[in-house]
Amino acid sequence: MRVLLRLGLRDLSRNLRFTLLFIINLTLGLTGFLLISSFGASLSRHLDTNLREILTADLVLQSSRPLTESEVETYRAIIGPASAVSEQISFYSMIKGEQVAKLAQIVAIDAAYPLYGSFRYPEELAHAQVIGSLQREPKLLMSRETARSFELQAGDTLKIGQADYKAAYFFEQDPGSEFTSLVLAPRIYLGLPQLRASGLIRFGSRISYKHFIRLPDTVDAAQVLARLTTAFSGDSGKIPEVRIANTVNVNRRLGRMVDYFSGFLGLAGMVALMLSGITAAYLFREYLQARLKETAILRSLGASRRQCLVLFAGQLSLLGLIAACMAIALAWLLLPLFGQLFTGIIPPHLHLRINPASGFITVLVGAVGSLLFCLPVYLRIFRVRPLALLQEDLRTGSTGWKGALAFLSLLPALAMLVLLATVLSGSLRHGAFFTVGILAVVLFFSLIASLLLNGCQQWSQTSGVSARIVWRNLARNRLSATAVFAALATALLLMHLVPQLENGLREEIGQPEDIERPFLFLVDIQEQQREPLQAFFQGSGPLLSPQAPMVQGRIVRVNGMEFLKWLSRLQGAERGVFQRTEFNFSSRDQLDPSETVIKGVPMRTLPWSGTADEPFEISMEQQFSERLGVSIGDRLVVDILGIELEGRIVNLRKVRWNSFQPNFFMLVQKGVLDAAPKTFLASVSRVASAEKQEVMHRLVSAFPNISVIDVTRMVEQLGDIGGKLTNSLRFMAWLAMATGLVAVISIARQEALRREREINLLRVLGAGINRIRMLVMLEFGFWGGMAALAATLLSYGCSYAVAWWLFDRIWGFQWQSGLVLLVAAPLLCAVIAALAADSVIRRKPVALLG
Amino acid sequence: MRPEKSEPPARGGEVAVDRQIVEIENLHKAYPQPGAEPLQVLAGINCSLAVGDTLAVTGQSGSGKSTLIALLAGLDRPDRGRLVVNGADLVAMDEAQLTRFRAKNIGIVFQQFHLMPHLSAEENIRLPLELLGRPCRQETIDKMLAQVGLSARRTHLPGHLSGGECQRVAIARALVVEPVILLADEPTGNLDVATGREVSNLLFALVAKVKMTMIVVTHNQELAERCTHRLRLEQGVLR
Structure with a gap:
């Protein structure tokens, strides 16, 4: 065992670049995981102990x-x-x-x-x-x-x-x-x-x-x-x-408040961990490839297969353990900063500390997880035969049942991913969704790579020698090129996914710019106060919005079915959303600028007669309709102050709630609420800051029962919270991107180094350094660019799907990050590959040929 | 081919005194080829060697010389036939038994040296003993280094040694476990003539000193002529 330990340590110390990249990469991923899970655990622990x-x-x-x-x-x-x-x-x-x-x-x-x-x-x-x-x-x-x-x-x-x-x-x-x-x-x-x-x-x-x-x-x-x-x-x-x-x-209730953002942070943490896993497996694949000959030598000297397995497993576990320890130290340093990002949102006395269970999982993931991630590569050791030393052919294929075994060996890593994603998201469904999604993405990218390689094969018929070498290099190393493309594109996609979601959430937190922001919000306006209130604002600077009536009513039946029965049909998360049947109803002459009909037809402007058999028209907020399980054409019987009325949904609206305009889940046709006793809501805009107090003071004097909400203060408060949340989102996005950058650098560099023999051959055959450099840059720039293009396009779709599924469709198109990725990724790949190739070119030709 | 009946020195594996060290009977080996009939490399080889015998196997490239070495070293399995080394039937052994047997009884010297690149000359020599879990006394290593003339280069990594020096380290590494048989695959194939001669001198001197059985696969006629027995592989059989 001592000899294995010495061999392992010696090998790692002599491959310092691999060792450092592996540790840094895994440390970043594990730090993200540890921060999120410790934060969540601290909050949950605090809630549990303080619930009463x-x-x-x-x-x-x-x-x-x-x-x-x-x-x-x-x-x-x-x-x-x-x-x-x-x-x-x-x-x-x-x-x-x-x-x-x-x-x-x-x-x-x-x-x-x-x-x-x-x-x-x-x-x-x-x-x-x-x-x-x-x-x-x-x-x-x-x-x-x-x-x-x-x-x-x-x-x-x-x-x-x-x-x-x-x-x-x-x-x-x-x-x-x-x-x-x-x-x-x-x-x-x-x-x-x-x-x-x-x-x-x-x-x-x-x-x-x-x-x-x-x-x-x-x-x-x-x-x-x-x-x-x-x-x-x-x-x-x-x-x-x-x-x-x-x-x-x-x-x-409190848990829901933090679920939304911890969901995003969890996803970002998972992305970082996933990127780490991909990079770790990639780095180890290259490392192991270079060690196959030594493994064969050891086997020829009498080392058993078990000893060889132990040697590499020990190396992986050691690196993973070091990364886990570094992640714990880094998370310990960053957790107070993480807490500061949430100041004002989380309880002030919340003691943020590394959760022992999360720490244990981190160590376990570091020590065992890295082995699981690398299992498909690791199993190549089984196929190393010392006989190859006599044949000078150390390649290990993966065909037939061995290929199937390699695929099966992915399963433990996938199971671990599901487990970790479940821990972070708190939902097995989300964990499985994330893992299956990643798998689908990798398969999709492999398919794209395969199609592109077919193209390379065609393009290599060109007469230009440089282009011919570039296309043939790619087409010839089909398996390797596909693996690189899939790894690179997946890393780039994950990198791009996080800023996309961050952008959507930031837009949601911020205020819409095209809608006049109200300063005051008036609630509980009585019927008899409508005209005096109108008169109060007549001629003065502040502008009173149309007063929206508000009546409480109950939904009694949906499509002829008792409402409670209807609700009990709903599945999953929608079930239990409504613990009441009472809702607010309103009506409008025309829609507010903050709302848009996205499905169906506008409501009729004619008042409902109330006597006809025709049901009145209902306009419903889109997400509310989903939670209620109803759509256009569905009929609702509503009880308003003891009178049952039947309505029919004619359209679905999207409402920008952060506009702070008086908005409602359900609008009914004009005339429906006429006879019902009701209160009114209105907003006041165009109030100068200096006048605000005076206006409020006069309002309260004249209408003591009306509640006046100072929206500017709330917007400031929300803006402050939004800013803090944005910082935390950015923090995790940076962490994920840093991990992605390590992934891109590692992949590009290793791939360039793998071309050592070909680069040497070109040099010996008389190709100049600049030409070799240009060929390498062209090849890697093209491949990186194609990966970035595929990743960028898919990431828009993926981020929309994730936003749709996890974040109530909060998504904002952000072309800037896509552009940066499209420009930066090929450049980065080309430059890193050129640098790596340079280190090969600079070696003595005799050493290169040896 | 009759073995000399002399008392062999103490070895890593126990030597079968008064018996043949290598017995090969009707050994066959073929390799499958995609879309074609299997390539018959060895087609009924018969041979026996006694303690202290040295055998040179020559033949054209692709004649099956390395395959024979691989089978003798337990690195590959024959399709049929009998293969006994030091009284042990290699065909009947499983993978783990073969590995253990190889570690104790067989030393291998490769054409490409195949040293561990990150271990020094001394550490490379020490490695087989450590893998076997045997006591690894410093004087043993010093003695091996002295025998191959590398005492002054003990701390050098293979990358800092010449081809001849690397091969000498490989020979020392093969002999340090005191195997009953030494298999050498083109031991001078990667060396210039002068260095090759030096290495072969060393090899024969060391083998003669401990009366070890050696099988050398080579194209080098000079090296082949120094062996007590010479056989040529042609069309899968020894002639």
Whole structure:
């Protein structure tokens, strides 16, 4: 064993370029994997350990109306007398300070709140004192930042609805709020008994009534949840009015928030790892090819086949282990930076650290994975026969059953890829999709290469000697040229895939430039306030958009089938999307600039008669229609305030939600909502920054019930988060591209070195250095260019498919990166090949012939 | 061909005293050819060698000389016939047994030297012993280096040695395990006349010193004439 160790180490140290390239390449891929999986694990661990604190209870009963006495009795009987209960009422409203008017979330709490977690106060305050005072007096509790935004000092008065409240207490952090900084409006707490005085609880206000429950430690929360769910399931066929949430629901909800971007990061990490795998297998193939003779010598000297296998397996494992250790060190250094990229999005106290399980997988992938990736190449050792030393023919073919064995040997590597992709994406479906996709891509590129090589064969009939040599070189080494093309094109495709998706996501995060951005968003406009509001903005600078009516209604039946039954037919992820049947409906004279009909016909402008047998027309948002499993022509029966009406979908719309215009999933034909009591939404644009506060202040004075959302602030907030996410996307894209660059360099260089004998022959036959250099550059430039062309074209299709499947079709065409790839790849291949060839040309001819 | 009946020196593999070291009977070997009849390379070879015999096998290129060496070394298998080396039937052995047998009993010297390029002369010589797991005393290696006249070049890599020096390292490497038979495939084929003569002198001196059986495949008439036995391979049979 010692002799094998010495041989292995000696060999690696004498092939330093291979050793370093192999380690750097694998380190980059493993670092990406480790960063993503550790980040995901840290976040998930944090969520798991803080779920009750985030929910502030074991279970929450939630409704848009107060619970009846019998409902309260029912749930109290189920949870038992030993459980603690806390009630809460919350809603959004405009709050008017001395100088400032803003939207705030008003949260009325009782003395028992919170059941888990706590408010963090400055040192002098005690929670019991604060919460007691809030119940007794019209006082408010808010954060220092909220007070500052309302320009409030301690003791100042704040008007909420019709009542004045004193800003009395300030917290540093409230329970359950640490997960995200993205909030519609700051929270202001008051005592539950003090809420009625505000007069804000009335029709049109959307209010959430919550009953938080803390169960004794001895009680099984799952059982209680099941009993509560049964008790509040309501009439069969209808979705219950009282919803019950537990920590699992919170986990799912919060998990969705990070799934979107961790999905992209996971994909980028997987791309980096895949590129590493391809490059590792390629480098090892070349390394092993050069070692075949030595293996045969060892076998002739009495080394067993097992010893030869152990020698190379040991080398691979050693290199993989070194790469894994370096990846762990690099990830350890980069993880804090990774955390900084997400500052403001992830919990501030989230402790990012290398996940031991991910570290273990990294070491395992490094030590065993590199062997699996290289298995098809590695198995060539089985075919090395010392007899070849007498024949001077060390080639190892792969025909017949041996070819089939080589293909079978790919399976462990593919299984590992599926496993890793599943770990990163959290879904076996995605993992399998990624792996199968890569396999299909490699096969496709092999086919393209084969067609091109046929072309090379034809073109080699030319009379020009340079062109003839180039085409013949390619056509002659058919197998090798196909492998190089497939590896190069796959690496380039993966490199190009990531910026494509990044571009789409960045476009989604950013604001549309062709739509006038509103500064203020007005919610809960009452019917009788429409004209006064119109008059309010008449003649002044700010521009009020058309006021969009909004009515809540229930979907009762779809195509004659009960809605719940219809939903139960849906498969996979779509199932369970809707936990309610209530949706908002609106109608418009004409579509907003932020929406476009993409399928079907525009709705009629004539109002629906309401008496005819003809159903009214519905325009549905495209993605919503997919989630609902309906399409054009489908019929929906809608219950609006007790009246059932039938509508038919006539078109599907694409909505640019980030335009911040008042948009709806479902628009109905004019006249349908006329008789229904409704509220209106509108936006206000063209407000100078200096006037904004003044406009808001006047608005709140004139229309105290209307909620005014400062969109500029939200856009800034979203822009900030978007910027941070973009940075993290770029970070992973760079990592993937760095790995891709190592792949391209390795492949081009090795291929050029493989031509050593041919280059020597040309030189001996009298070809000048410049001519040889030109031939090499032409050959590799052409092959690299063709690979780049195929990769670029396919990457547009692939990135669209991935965006369609994983990222809700968020995709933006980006020609710049394609152009860069088309120019850079052939140049890079040609230059690297020329440099590698130069090192051969510079050697003494006698050594070259020896 | 009768072997000399003298006590052989201690060897890596146990020598079958009073018996023939190599027994070849009716040995056949053919290679398949795409779209044609198999190429019959050896067509019923018979031969036997005793301890200390040296045999030169000559013949035209493609006459099957290297195939015979390959079969004797256990690097390839005959289609039929009997092949016994030092009392062991090579035809009956599996791959692993052949490897072990080769390591202990057979030394091979190639035309192209086939040294490990990243190991020094000394390390190349030491390698077979290490692969066998045998004790590898420094004085043994020093002695081998001295015998092949490379004591001063012990730390040199093959790339820094001349062709003659490389072949001397290869001879030392073949002999260090003290095999019962040495197979040499064109040992001077890659060397100039003077160097070739030096190498063949060395080879015969070392073989004579330990009374080892040697089979040399060669085109070199001078080398062939130094062997105790000479056979020519023609149309697949020894003449």
